[in-house]
Amino acid sequence: MNTPSKVRSVGYGWGVLVVAGAGSYYFAKRSINADREERAMAEERRRQQRENMRTQEMVSRGASAGTGAGTTTAQHSAKRKENAAIATGADNLDPSRQVEGGDPAPVTHEQTRMAQRGRYEAAEPYKTRGGDRFS
Incomplete structure (x- = not known):
């Protein structure tokens, strides 16, 4: 109860x-x-x-690395810019920076396009193969 x-x-x-x-x-x-x-x-x-x-x-x-007698001021400034880019973690994908730093292998157009895309972005957009699944 x-x-x-x-x-x-x-x-x-x-x-x-x-x-x-x-x-x-x-x-x-x-x-x-x-x-x-x-x-x-x-x-x-x-x-x-x-x-x-x-x-x-x-x-x-x-x-x-020091400063040698055979180096020029331009080479020193390029080396300082490269060290600064490495210290800040910047990617060295800019063609103008590579030419300035004396990179023996210049960046191709494909590498530049890849750098502009996002990391997970597809190289080419997705296209469906067939027609509509309801037809």
Whole structure:
């Protein structure tokens, strides 16, 4: 028999359960977000350290190459531009930059077209083979 006291006790039990669940959800979510933030900060620090190491390596390579007596100022500026492009991670697909840097293999038109397309873009657009499937 459902007496008013039983109905109140069941309602009270459900209320306590809902409040406990909401509290545990709140604290778990806060903990998870703190862990995510910590991992993101650690990843950012590692990325910055790698970038700093690459930059230092490029600078040390440039310093170890030195300046010889037979090099011209134009060759030095071209080398500095190349080192800067490598340090920033820029692709060296621009034909004018390759000619300027003295690249022995110039870029072809096909390579230039490929550089302009997206990485996952098809070389030629998709064309259906047959007719309509409903005909």
